[in-house]
Amino acid sequence: MESKESKGMKLFEELGHPVSLKQGDYVYKQNQLLDDLRVWYILSGEVVVRRKYTAIKVDELNYKQGDLFGILEVYLGKSRITEAQAMTDVQLLGFNKVGVEKLMSAELSVSLSIIRSLSQILRKVNHHIKSLPA
Amino acid sequence: MKVENHDYDLIKLGFEGEQAITQQLFFKYGKTYEPKKIIVREGDSGKEVYIIISGMVLVTERQHSGQYRVLNRLGPGEIFGEMALLENELRSATLISATDVKLLILAPEQFEQIFQTHPRWAFKIIGALCRRIQSAFTQITNYYTGKSEPI
Numbered sequence: 001m002e003s004k005e006s007k008g009m010k011l012f013e014e015l016g017h018p019v020s021l022k023q024g025d026y027v028y029k030q031n032q033l034l035d036d037l038r039v040w041y042i043l044s045g046e047v048v049v050r051r052k053y054t055a056i057k058v059d060e061l062n063y064k065q066g067d068l069f070g071i072l073e074v075y076l077g078k079s080r081i082t083e084a085q086a087m088t089d090v091q092l093l094g095f096n097k098v099g100v101e102k103l104m105s106a107e108l109s110v111s112l113s114i115i116r117s118l119s120q121i122l123r124k125v126n127h128h129i130k131s132l133p134a
Numbered sequence: 135m136k137v138e139n140h141d142y143d144l145i146k147l148g149f150e151g152e153q154a155i156t157q158q159l160f161f162k163y164g165k166t167y168e169p170k171k172i173i174v175r176e177g178d179s180g181k182e183v184y185i186i187i188s189g190m191v192l193v194t195e196r197q198h199s200g201q202y203r204v205l206n207r208l209g210p211g212e213i214f215g216e217m218a219l220l221e222n223e224l225r226s227a228t229l230i231s232a233t234d235v236k237l238l239i240l241a242p243e244q245f246e247q248i249f250q251t252h253p254r255w256a257f258k259i260i261g262a263l264c265r266r267i268q269s270a271f272t273q274i275t276n277y278y279t280g281k282s283e284p285i
Contacts, residue, residue, distance in 0.1 A: 059274075071260065072264050075260065076264050101257065105254075115259065115260060118267065119216050122263060126226065126227065127226075
């Protein structure tokens, strides 16, 4: 009998578009217009997601194998408000909005993973706000 | 307990068509706070997740003076406390009711159960988190670029 994990992984492979990038390549850049692939799953390697406020003021979060990133802009608008860069050679699966919602409907773990990812970002920026002089 | 339909602000939550479900959940897991009540205290352990049904909640940090500095404002459809649920961390801020507030307070197993039976709630909650992050980004950008924006 097929395990829950292998069923979930099959759905990832069915809905995701594989992309390979070299260390230093950008998955997407801040202010770039959104294309169809909006949410990314890391099969291998590491990615850093940055929000640049000025040339020197930046918030960063690191993502590794098994993490999802890129969800922010799915719900927000037409262009990226962060950038994502490969810290190592990476293998990714890219999902469009419909694909992500199918995954979320089929696999609770995907929704929880996305909420975890967003909560980490929120915690980071809240910490940044706290550090600003009142 | 009499529940008024208009209290739920369901249009903002986007749960059109799920009103009955939300009322049921409120009977089981709902709580009401009067204004200026501490809902969650920074540094506390706690694994509940809170979903705002109506009213406004202030996200604050306590200063050395004993006063609370407002970091953000949350309204209907917003979620808070989710980080403690997922990462076993202490509460990172103090949340205070700015108005009368109605909340759903969910233990981890209840949170997961609701997601399993109502997966579209995940979309709404994720959307609310995204908007909060965007608002925080804007706040920080405005600070560094010299624009002022009331919180």
